[in-house]
Amino acid sequence: MTLIVRDFRASDAAAVAEARRAAWPYRVTTAEGVAWEVRNAPAEQRFRLLVAESDGLVVGSAPTGVLTGEDTERHRPGRAFTDVHVHPAHRRRGVGTALLHSAEEYLAGLGAGTVYSWTLDERPSTTFAERRGYRRGRGSRCLRLDLTTAGLPPLGPLPPGVEVRRGTDFAADPRPCYVAESAAGRDEPGDISPDPGSYEQWLAAEWRRPERSAELTSYVLVDGVVTAYSIGLTDGRGRYVSGGTGTLRGCRGRGLAKLAKNHSLHLAHAAGCTEAIAGNDTGNAPMLTINQWFGYRPAAEEWRYLRELAV
Template sequence: MTITVRDFRPADAKAVADLRRAAVPFLLATPQGIAWEVSTATAEQRLRLLVAERDGRIVGSVRAMLLHDSSVPGQTTASPQVHPDHRGRGVGHALLTSAEEHLSAAGATHLFAWAADEPGALAFAQRHGYRRTRQGRFLRLDLAAADLPPLPAALPPGVRLHTGADFEDDPHPLYEADAEATADEPGDVASDALTYEDWLRRTWEHPYADPDLSAVVTVDGEVAAFSLAATDGLGRYSSAMTGTRRAFRGRGLARLAKTASLHRARDAGCTEAFTGNDAGNAPMLAINHGFGYRPFAVEWRHVRELGRG
């Protein structure tokens, strides 16, 4: 059957959300979140959300955009997502070809894409000229049944626990902590040029963001560690980012923040939790395994230098 690739329309939001949940079940996806990501994209992102139709049904999508939060120009991303029932029929090829054309015209030099750690997906990436780089591990926690560690009965002097909602009047200290921690994460592309305005739009104001379930640790009034929560209203919780500022590392503060966030999530009715880590991020992987997270999926990041075949 003929495959048609076209730009996303607002009426596609539910179909794309359903597709993403089927293709990448460890990521949150709601119609509101999909529509919001498209409607709030900045000109610098050059975002295009493309969908693939077969017989009038959306069977695949790809989000192609510039990684403008990196100080290195020309870095881009596009990872085709195809419904499991429609793989191996040319949908991924059609989506990736359209994404590459768009990003090449936008000045891309490198295109990064994720592929599942399974033979078909890895072979697809290799056939299209992509080189494997880093492994990402996605973990799941049965939050309803998890034996979460208790919160300490008393905190050390000067240490306080807050919710993200406590910072709604001025979230800038959270942005500074998030930007510093994110810049130090292992990865192919450094996210070292994230502005406060972009962070507000993409993180703080995102429909998945849940300030009430997020946890922030301060030391003598300064933000030291945090665990940002994302939820989909369907019982699923995801760790948007957990980190510690450099001056406060090695004191267990990120673990404290995530412990508080997970307890709040369960109390709020969330039943399962997801998180993702670079395979080289041993400290965070150890923390998550300590909470009871277990392997759920593995993906490999790939890169292709555009213009070189």
């Protein structure tokens, strides 16, 4: 077997997406999305998509880069990421080890001190991480809802002053969506503080993301102000994935996030999606409760592992 690790080429997009879907079945992945993440990564992220090629066949990849954002308690300089994805049919052949070695070598050269990496809660994956010096951090729950049998709550009348719109209604000016998403997203639990960046960065990295569906995304407006949202992602294969649900601080506890998500799920069902997937930090009790109320059931667990690099 001839194994090499190299940088991504545009012609790799379909193969990388296929391997990633097989390795990480609870996320939405498309060839268009793989190519997009390489083209639109912020310059300061120093992003590289490492690809493992075995005898001419792409069998795995590792998106790798520096975490960018505000210097807050949850986001300190010198932190980086890499997520190793290896097609299950090609594991135990040194592919993951080669990808991780190349990723860590690159990040160490950039001066990264801590590397974060997601893994599924399955023995081969967690053992792989722990044997290479990674320790377990925060967890996330993957939940699944069968949209072919789910009895979604009916879309009843809205309270006075409240309206629901699709993402398509903001095509001409999505700035109100950016304001709401960036404000509410900062309160999302986790060991890494999300940073939406500038409006222009958000447009490139989020709004124009190929898997993001404006048709399946819902925004709740209160007195004309975007107050809550539920982002819908899809792979065009019948899968709907929640890309984030939130409510502005000060407006929580009124059922607005649930209202946004219910509309988004109805849109997904009407569009022919057959399953819905959601991932929530284990400390995000409000969102876990909402998803369980809709009928989502546990499908898998994920862990974010971290390792201190000797630089």
